[in-house]
Amino acid sequence: MTLVIILLALAAASASAWGLSHYLGRLPVAPQCPCCRTVTDRRRTAGSVDLLLARLGGAAARECRRCGWAGRMRWRVATQSAGR
Ligand SMILES: [Zn+2]
Structure with a gap:
């Protein structure tokens, strides 16, 4: 069992x-x-679930100031270091 x-x-x-x-x-x-294709901003009205997801490195709650789109997005993981 x-x-x-x-x-x-x-x-x-x-x-x-x-x-x-x-x-x-x-x-x-x-x-x-x-x-x-405008650069989005972090959503101001993000709830606790959104903050938890963002802290875990998952989805970030973001919104577009130009067209009003709002939703979750993922950050692309860098495959190379930036200092070159
Ligand atoms: Zn937009």
């Missing part, structure tokens, strides 16, 4: 990790607005 519970917990954990990475992969890349 305990083994079944452990297996179910492992399956749920891997499913949620896959779902989160799939969700993050579909987000637009910051800081360009997906509608008008």
Whole structure:
């Protein structure tokens, strides 16, 4: 019985990790607005979930001042150092 519970917990954990990475992969890349390509700003009315996601390095809550788009974005991970 305990083994079944452990297996179910492992399956749920891997499913949620896959779902989160799939969700993050579909987000637009910051800081360009997906509608008008203007550089977006950090959303002022970000909730606690948005702040938690941003702190974990996931999605950042951002908004566009030009066209009014608002949503979550992901930051692209740097593959090279900038000091060259
Ligand atoms: Zn825009």
